Amino acid sequence: xxxxxxxxxxxxxxxxxxxxxxxxxxxxxxxxxxxxxxxxxxxxxxxxxxxxxxxxxxxxxxxxxxxxxxxxxxxxxxxxxxxxxxxxxxxxxxxxxxxxxxxxxxxxxxxxxxxxxxxxxxxxxxxxxxxxxxxxxxxxxxxxxxxxxxxxxxxxxxxxxxxxxxxxxxxxxxxxxxxxxxxxxxxxxxxxxxxxxxxxxxxxxxxxxxxxxxxxxxxxxxxxxxxxxxxxxxxxxxxxxxxxxxxxxxxxxxxxxxxxxxxxxxxxxxxxxxxxxxxxxxxxxxxxxxxxxxxxxxxxxxxxxxxxxxxxxxxxxxxxxxxxxxxxxxxxxxxxxxxxxxxxxxxxxxxxxxxxx
Amino acid sequence: xxxxxxxxxxxxxxxxxxxxxxxxxxxxxxxxxxxxxxxxxxxxxxxxxxxxxxxxxxxxxxxxxxxxxxxxxxxxxxxxxxxxxxxxxxxxxxxxxxxxxxxxxxxxxxxxxxxxxxxxxxxxxxxxxxxxxxxxxxxxxxxxxxxxxxxxxxxxxxxxxxxxxxxxxxxxxxxxxxxxxxxxxxxxxxxxxxxxxxxxxxxxxxxxxxxxxxxxxxxxxxxxxxxxxxxxxxxxxxxxxxxxxxxxxxx
Numbered sequence: 001x002x003x004x005x006x007x008x009x010x011x012x013x014x015x016x017x018x019x020x021x022x023x024x025x026x027x028x029x030x031x032x033x034x035x036x037x038x039x040x041x042x043x044x045x046x047x048x049x050x051x052x053x054x055x056x057x058x059x060x061x062x063x064x065x066x067x068x069x070x071x072x073x074x075x076x077x078x079x080x081x082x083x084x085x086x087x088x089x090x091x092x093x094x095x096x097x098x099x100x101x102x103x104x105x106x107x108x109x110x111x112x113x114x115x116x117x118x119x120x121x122x123x124x125x126x127x128x129x130x131x132x133x134x135x136x137x138x139x140x141x142x143x144x145x146x147x148x149x150x151x152x153x154x155x156x157x158x159x160x161x162x163x164x165x166x167x168x169x170x171x172x173x174x175x176x177x178x179x180x181x182x183x184x185x186x187x188x189x190x191x192x193x194x195x196x197x198x199x200x201x202x203x204x205x206x207x208x209x210x211x212x213x214x215x216x217x218x219x220x221x222x223x224x225x226x227x228x229x230x231x232x233x234x235x236x237x238x239x240x241x242x243x244x245x246x247x248x249x250x251x252x253x254x255x256x257x258x259x260x261x262x263x264x265x266x267x268x269x270x271x272x273x274x275x276x277x278x279x280x281x282x283x284x285x286x287x288x289x290x291x292x293x294x295x296x297x298x299x300x301x302x303x304x305x306x307x308x309x310x311x312x313x314x315x316x317x318x319x320x321x322x323x324x325x326x327x328x329x330x331x332x333x334x335x336x337x338x339x340x341x342x343x344x345x346x347x348x349x350x351x352x353x354x355x356x357x
Numbered sequence: 358x359x360x361x362x363x364x365x366x367x368x369x370x371x372x373x374x375x376x377x378x379x380x381x382x383x384x385x386x387x388x389x390x391x392x393x394x395x396x397x398x399x400x401x402x403x404x405x406x407x408x409x410x411x412x413x414x415x416x417x418x419x420x421x422x423x424x425x426x427x428x429x430x431x432x433x434x435x436x437x438x439x440x441x442x443x444x445x446x447x448x449x450x451x452x453x454x455x456x457x458x459x460x461x462x463x464x465x466x467x468x469x470x471x472x473x474x475x476x477x478x479x480x481x482x483x484x485x486x487x488x489x490x491x492x493x494x495x496x497x498x499x500x501x502x503x504x505x506x507x508x509x510x511x512x513x514x515x516x517x518x519x520x521x522x523x524x525x526x527x528x529x530x531x532x533x534x535x536x537x538x539x540x541x542x543x544x545x546x547x548x549x550x551x552x553x554x555x556x557x558x559x560x561x562x563x564x565x566x567x568x569x570x571x572x573x574x575x576x577x578x579x580x581x582x583x584x585x586x587x588x589x590x591x592x593x594x595x596x597x598x599x600x601x602x603x604x605x606x607x608x
Contacts (some may be wrong), residue, residue: 027435027438027439028472029435053438053439055434055438055468055516057431057458057464058460058461058463058464061431061460061461062431062434062460062461063429063430063431065424065425065428065431065432065435065461066431066432066433066434066435066438067435068422068424068428068432069404069422069431069432069434069435069436069437069438069439070435070436070438070439071433071435072422072432072436073435073436073439073440074439075439077435077436082454091425092425092428095425101424121395189519199424200402200420200436201402201420201440201443202399202400202401202402202419202420202440202443203398203399203418203419204399204400205399208418208419208420208421209420209421210414210420210421210422210423211421211422211423212414212421212422212423213423214411214423313395
């Protein structure tokens with residue numbers, strides 16, 4: 001539908017769908033939930049056009065296991081949902097991580113806990129980055145802050161999933177999902193990825209393949225977990241992505257990701273006009289987290305303000321990176337409330353005043 | 358001399374972990390025989406359950422998934438949609454299929470997924486030590502229905518075959534038993550028919566096997582087969598509940 005290289009005005013949710021198709025994804029299994037409905041709606045007509053398969057599953061749980069089945073059979077496959085639905089998927093994500101299957105999971109976050117609300121939130125950060133299901137695993141988690149970046153990261157997400165045989169989450173929020181912005185689906189060089197010789201395709205001319213996560217022998221399970229752990233260390237070594245914005249001369253740093261980061265950029269512009277030199281560190285991967293960037297920046301500045309659409313989740317990772325070398329402040333709105341640039345400006349001015357006093 | 362009996366080629370030459378008198382070994386063997394007879398081993402993908410038969414992949418030599426509890430039909434759906442040319446089956450117990458996995462089995466059947474389901478009903482949770490199952494019959498004592506299942510306290514046993522047969526999407530639904538040789542022969546006939554329906558692309562097929570669990574029931578093997586005949590079959594009548602439109606069901 002959308003030609004490569006052409007700029008089109010579409011919502012983040014539609015960009016997710018189209019970028020998945022461009023990345024070769026041919027299978028989508030999902031369940032309706034606001035504010036991500038445009039993703040399944042878009043793919044329900046686009047996938048059949050390219051010979052793909054769309055199923056509206058009976059539940060989020062069934063959807064994630066259809067993903068498990070298709071991923072295990074060698075497909076490029078994804079699901080999408082929003083916070084309460086992602087909670088339902090956690091069992092399956094743990095099994096997918098345990099069985100080392102590649103897939104992409106999109107979370108268009110909304111307010112919680114419980115049924116919560118339907119407006120944007122970033123309160124699923126812990127769930128996304130610390131292993132939301134049981135057993136101690138990690139997804140690789142990408143957090144876009146514009147519709148263009150969402151499209152770009154979707155394409156990367158499928159490659160990363162295949163590279164590591166691991167679930168990859170694109171962690172967006174209700175804003176990213178529903179705003180319209182110009183997007184260009186870029187021509188991308190074909191990545192060389194490991195062959196899927198482990199996939200279940202019928203045991204013809206080879207020993208049969210097994211996809212499983214049960215290891216009753218504790219020594220064997222420990223070895224399996226160590227293998228998974230080495231994979232997470234590899235991700236931390238190779239895949240960390242972070243944007244630094246006006247950090248060179250900055251005296252105060254704002255740390256924010258996703259939608260909040262773009263609001264912070266406006267606040268930084270206003271603050272600089274008032275003579276306060278503020279910069280931004282924006283994690284693009286929230287797992288693996290850019291600890292190193294925060295370690296380095298905390299050598300140069302005394303104050304870091306973390307801004308989130310939650311009451312403080314990413315701040316824990318920022319503190320781990322800073323390791324006591326700078327003061328870490330926090331400002332957050334929650335429940336679907338979004339911090340404004342004026343609020344961020346006020347917070348920074350408060351920090352400046354305290355420093356002078 | 359002519360060889361008249363041998364281990365099916367689709368079965369690994371290993372002893373099973375099942376208790377003496379358990380029906381799983383019989384149903385595994387029927388499955389392997391059917392795979393051999395259709396010559397489809399290289400095209401078969403199986404999905405194992407959680408329960409006593411979680412290790413089915415140690416016995417059946419084909420590509421296999423190990424599913425989470427109850428989710429096998431969703432996994433089979435994902436696989437079959439990716440590879441419509443493969444033959445995909447799930448193997449599930451009554452806790453797996455009739456309790457935690459009711460949504461998945463109902464909707465896979467209703468979508469008419471072209472897969473085959475082997476559903477082993479032994480009226481109890483075997484692997485976890487004999488707790489009440491959704492299929493535990495009235496009056497049956499288990500470790501979590503110590504007074505015997507009463508409709509007032511625990512409700513009635515679920516009849517999966519009858520329930521799924523009401524769905525437009527299901528093509529073939531049968532209930533068989535493996536408590537004596539005659540029943541086993543009939544069971545194999547039904548299983549072969551179920552696979553044939555999938556091979557011909559006719560849609561969803563499920564065979565429910567009534568099976569003995571001497572350990573879980575606290576009986577000898579002989580008592581257990583008798584209990585299937587005298588107690589289980591009256592609660593779960595045998596027969597075909599849904600057949601392709603061109604056929605009449607065998608009662």
